[in-house]
Amino acid sequence: MKQIMHGECLLFFAGSLRQLLINTIREVRMHFMTEKEVFVRRTSGLIRNLNAWDVLWFNILWMAPTAITVYGIWAQQLFPGVDLPMTAVISIFISIIIGLFYAMFSGAMPRSGGDYVWVSRVLHPILGFMGIFFLFVAILGIAGSYVPWFTQWGIAPILRFTGNDAAAAFISDVNFNFVLAIIIYILFAALISRGAKITMIFLSILGVIIVISWVAFVGTLLTTPLDVFKANFNTYSGMNYDQVIAHAQSLGLPTGAVASATVLGVALTYLNFTGFNSSVYMAGEIKDIQKNQVIGIIGAILLFGLIDWLVYYASYVGMGESFIIAIANLAGKGDPMYTLPFPPFLHFLFQYSTRNPVIFGLECFGWSMMTIGAILTYVFFGVRVIFATSFDRILPSALSRVDDRYNSPYAALIFTVVVAIIMQVLWSYTPLLAYFVYLMLGWMIFQGLASIAGIIFPYTHKDIFETSPAVSRKKIGSVPVLSILGVASLILSIWIAYASIAPAYVGTANPVYVAFVFVLFGIGAVIYLASWAYHRSKGIPLDLVFKQLPPE
Amino acid sequence: MPKLRIFYTSDLHGSERCYRKLINAARVYKTNVLVVGGDLTGKRIVPIIRQADKTYKMRFLGEDFLLKNESELEKAKKQIKSVGYYAHIADESEIRILREDDKKLQETFAETMKETITNWVKFAEEKLKGSGVKVYMMPGNDDDYSIDPLLEGHDVIVNPNEKVVTVNDHEMLSLGYANMTPWQCPRDISEEELGSKIEALTSKIGRMDRAVFNTHVPPYKTTIDLAPELDEKFRPKAAGGGGVVMGNVGSTAVRKAIEEYQPLLGLHGHIHDSKGMCQIGRTLCLNPGSEYVDGILRGVILDIDGSQVRDYLFTSG
Secondary structure (H helix, E strand, C coil): CHHHHHHHHHHHHHHHHHHHHHHHHHHHHHHHHHHHHCEECCCCCCCCCECHHHHHHHHHHHHCHHHHHHHHHHHHHHCCCCCHHHHHHHHHHHHHHHHHHHHHHHHHCCCCCCHHHHHHHHHCHHHHHHHHHHHHHHHHHHHHHHHHHHHHHHHHHHHHHCCCHHHHHHHCCHHHHHHHHHHHHHHHHHHHHCCHHHHHHHHHHHHHHHHHHHHHHHHHHHHCCHHHHHHHHHHHCCCCHHHHHHHHHHCCCCCCCCHHHHHHHHHHHHHHHCCCCHHHHHHHHECCHHHHHHHHHHHHHHHHHHHHHHHHHHHHHHHCHHHHHHHHHHHHHCCCCCCCCCCCCHHHHHHHCCCCHHHHHHHHHHHHHHHHHHHHHHHHHHHHHHHHHHHCCCCCHHHHCCCCCCCCCHHHHHHHHHHHHHHHHHHHHCCHHHHHHHHHHHHHHHHHHHHHHHHHHHHHCHHHHHCCCCCCCCEECCEEHHHHHHHHHHHHHHHHHHHHHCHHHHCCCCHHHHHHHHHHHHHHHHHHHHHHHHHHHHCCCHHHCCCCCCCC | CCCEEEEEECCCCCCHHHHHHHHHHHHHCCCCEEEECCCCCCCEEEEEEECCCCCEEEEECCEEEEECCHHHHHHHHHHHHHCCEEEEEEEHHHHHHHHHCHHHHHHHHHHHHHHHHHHHHHHHHHHHCCCCCEEEECCCCCCCHHHHHHHCCCCCEECCCCEEEEECCEEEEEECCEECCCCCCCCEECHHHHHHHHHHHHCCCCCHHHCEEEECCCECCCCCCEEECECCCCCECECHHHCECEEECCEHHHHHHHHHHCCCEEECCCCCCCCEEEEECCEEEEECCCEHHHCECEEEEEEEECCEEEEEEEEEC
């Protein structure tokens, strides 16, 4: 019954959203139709490079669908009884609001692109740099964790499944992971150096592999009877399916969905959605931006949301909801009954749905490709940040040097890769990156600043707002939709920021780790102020970069 | 303080808002020298149809507007000008003629452009009179020759095109021409002609180590001359994966001159999305790009001291 409800809900939602998307695209089309309704003389023109497809895949791979199978289990451990498919549906709604806000803002200031510029221009440059500096460090910190995910949670399971335990252990070794990370970063640097378009083509190829692997995962789970899963689990895991559920029940764990757990668990699923708007950072390279940004952002939310929902729904059908709740919590509590040699992530448990090494291998390979895609988008983002801030002279101008042959920002690329490798060292050999546990707090603070910028932008920058495309300057009554969405985005940002440090989510919040988030913002401020003082001593104040010139 | 601070911008393409920001930039950026590197005039006319009941209708940025009175009409005209379009008010019948008669349309364009440039010059002369500010404003390859006389003989506005003018103790060579583009714009000329014009001007420069080359078109094969390659129908050439093929479209003649003479500075525009800097030998070449459609004035502030560029900053005002 509940499964039917999920399906109807999604269909209704998809229908409404489709209409919204059609209306939006129609408006955007009208904007371009005006080209035929004005008189045009023969002059030079220009076209940009990236299309909606590129934008969509960039956003999806940033969102790292990899983590769906991991986050679902973590959500069950933190909030036993969370209705995972429902959290996917709710997260789509939340993301659509913030996504539309970002797409509309990007449409209003298309070439400038990105919350760094919006916050810098509308609020203050120091706030923009603090936010983007935080994101730069945080994102490269996350990238550091993804190489071990790639080997230990992506490739090693295939090796173990096929009986190559020694090889699985070898590639899980910390030193192997470190060397592999350096090789990956260098290869990605070479790829990015060939230009944005080549990078996007590579990401699209990864995207196709990932989709195929998800089709294998979902298709198998939906077509394999639950009894087969039970039988395989009982045969190969060394545990018993029914006993797992019974034991969990005896510990007081629920066997089905719990509404309160679902409400709280949404925060965790939403964390997996973050990044759907990351294409705003490359707005200057997107052609027909008003159209492609909307399609790329909203499309990414819908597609990712669909994958998210399907993965959870299929897992419930193919493995059993009560079993997933039970095994996640037995593992989380370190219960002696849990004897699996790996965490109960959904893509690991998938091996009990099929004993076919090709299908299981395909699923794990696709999973590992998602970590690769996410790392690439993070490095790509890092390069763009360094390049842009160097152009604005906050960082030394040497970092904006571009190679003549391939037009690649090689200095920013080298710098970013060096930082990524430092992060990898910290991740591999020190516990320092534990300080990044609250990075979502910092991310949401920056998103909140961007929301405030969006709320006041139509009023403080009336001239730009009033000449932006129709889709960006829509009003409800006399209030700009951008401002309304900005308010909604601000509220959601505050809620997610709170949820990310709330006791229910992380246990007892560590004040030192929370403070670290603010320290990172502070370091950004110090860098900005140092650069500001340096340029002032040389003659040109840095705050002139975005200084608003009166248009009268 | 440096000996000379310049604010350089280019490709305003008729944007009233950008132009007014430019005039105010002298005060905000604390400079007495504003340089506009060409392409002053707009590309599009928005017809505003005068109706029998004394209302007006128009379609602008994807929306239909009914303008009920003169006040609404003025507001609409202001908005149209701000994005670099020209407003043209006419009866339905005249609009129909413009659609069918290209000669008449070109005449209308010329008149509208001249009227705008006249107003711009007047605005600058009034606003900056007695301030000591000079605005070096030259036409670019997109600009019709009919606007040239309008830029001559003023106190504040100086047309440096095809001249070497002295700005403080720096000589500035200026050329608004471009090498041939697919659109065959009014001032598109061959590389040979471009080379000859540059050569003729360089002979007038005394100290090349302090000289500024203000050429609308950037030097060839740099990071500031990248644009999509086009086919014979002006469509971008498709690349694999849905992208377009990008190519260098700058001038070989400009590059050759910079390589040979090594001036202090190269100031360039023309390619709006190719904002950036590059170094050719000792010469720093800059292209601030253009965001005129969004009413944002892109430019670059330069502090120059003798034969050194002490500092520069791209701005987005």
